[in-house]
Amino acid sequence: MQFNFQLFTMPHPLDLFNYCPICGQKTFIETNEKAKRCASCGFVYYFNPSAAVACFIKNAKGELLVVRRGTPPAENTLDLPGGFVDMHETGEDSARREVKEETHLDVKECRYLFSIPNIYPYSGFKVHTLDLFYECEVESFDTAAADDDAEEILILRPEEIDPEDFGLTSVKEAVKRYISK
Numbered sequence: 001m002q003f004n005f006q007l008f009t010m011p012h013p014l015d016l017f018n019y020c021p022i023c024g025q026k027t028f029i030e031t032n033e034k035a036k037r038c039a040s041c042g043f044v045y046y047f048n049p050s051a052a053v054a055c056f057i058k059n060a061k062g063e064l065l066v067v068r069r070g071t072p073p074a075e076n077t078l079d080l081p082g083g084f085v086d087m088h089e090t091g092e093d094s095a096r097r098e099v100k101e102e103t104h105l106d107v108k109e110c111r112y113l114f115s116i117p118n119i120y121p122y123s124g125f126k127v128h129t130l131d132l133f134y135e136c137e138v139e140s141f142d143t144a145a146a147d148d149d150a151e152e153i154l155i156l157r158p159e160e161i162d163p164e165d166f167g168l169t170s171v172k173e174a175v176k177r178y179i180s181k
């Protein structure tokens, strides 16, 4: 695995929250690695992972659509279309929305595969995620166009898929699992 210096030097996310968001006192104390409690007013905050989706999109020929990341982290490496799940959204709806935003394609079928936890460095902050992986079917790749966070779209034949080309740790692991099934 590639050593990620940026992640290594980043503090635990809760270390960045020093003041109670309710009463404003500097008495926001870690109770364990998942939570902080305010000794002044009793407010408790649990730090939980954010849900995210990533999609394996295949066509009838068994080719896989992937994108090149246009933004950090792991800028310019390959990625699966996907992103963070919005509030009140299902994983499946999130998968369809993210695929549409990044590739302009409409997902016909969407099947959940597996999940892998990840840490996504963003804005000087370790964003802990639970990445939900889906296998999606589309009519064809003919109308695919890169948009949003996707810099470029690539269509890979099965023999062209190399997990090492994918920059995000969880996606690299997911690609390994996906091609070995």
Ligand SMILES: [Zn+2]
Residues within 6 Å of the ligand: 020, 021, 022, 023, 024, 025, 038, 039, 040, 041, 042, 043
């Ligand atoms: Zn407080």
